[in-house]
Amino acid sequence: MSRSxxxxxxxxxxxxxxxxxxxxxxxxxxxxxVHNVYDEDAASGHIVQIFVLTPAVADPQKxxxxxxxxxSTGEHRYTITxxxxxxxxxxxxxxxxxxxxxxxxxxxxxxxSGSDKGSDKVVVTGGTTMYDSWAGAxxxxxASSRDSEEWVLAPNTGYLFELTSQAAGIPLEMTAEWYExxxxx
Numbered sequence: 001m002s003r004s005x006x007x008x009x010x011x012x013x014x015x016x017x018x019x020x021x022x023x024x025x026x027x028x029x030x031x032x033x034v035h036n037v038y039d040e041d042a043a044s045g046h047i048v049q050i051f052v053l054t055p056a057v058a059d060p061q062k063x064x065x066x067x068x069x070x071x072s073t074g075e076h077r078y079t080i081t082x083x084x085x086x087x088x089x090x091x092x093x094x095x096x097x098x099x100x101x102x103x104x105x106x107x108x109x110x111x112x113s114g115s116d117k118g119s120d121k122v123v124v125t126g127g128t129t130m131y132d133s134w135a136g137a138x139x140x141x142x143a144s145s146r147d148s149e150e151w152v153l154a155p156n157t158g159y160l161f162e163l164t165s166q167a168a169g170i171p172l173e174m175t176a177e178w179y180e181x182x183x184x185x
Contacts, residue, residue: 026180032099034098034176036173036175037050042165043169047165049112051160053109054109054155059185063180067178068080074165075134075165077135078134079161083127084159084160086110090113093113098177
């Protein structure tokens with residue numbers, strides 16, 4: 001094929017187009033966001049949480065493509081609740097744009113994170129548990145392959161991502177990473 005069919009960078013050694021994943025491209029475009037929550041010393045039954053309310057229904061629709069990573073040195077449970085409504089608690093957060101030179105902001109309607117230490121717990125009503133898994137000591141879950149970990153969230157829908165410690169005195173960490181892509185019309 002002729003080089004005229006391609007736009008972008010070419011490898012200097014083989015003169016072939018350089019390709020990147022869609023998720024990596026979204027970082028370059030300023031449409032990739034991240035938020036992290038952790039507890040260094042969770043008691044058994046302790047939780048850390050991230051709640052998001054996705055963008056309202058629109059035409060064309062802005063879709064949230066999210067991948068979660070969670071880690072602990074002990075056993076923990078990871079759940080995703082879909083269709084829940086934020087009631088109270090936690091702390092509102094502004095998602096961090098991974099393209100640090102971009103002025104773009106996330107289109108999430110609301111975003112909260114928290115834990116049940118003190119009064120930081122995010123409280124939601126309703127919803128259905130759509131994912132429920134357990135992980136063992138020292139095992140990282142999520143983000144090993146974006147293709148196998150990514151969820152495309154429904155519009156105008158609340159989601160609660162939650163880790164629950166199953167052992168005393170362990171760290172819990174959860175990272176949400178998502179890009180926001182607008183449907184083609």
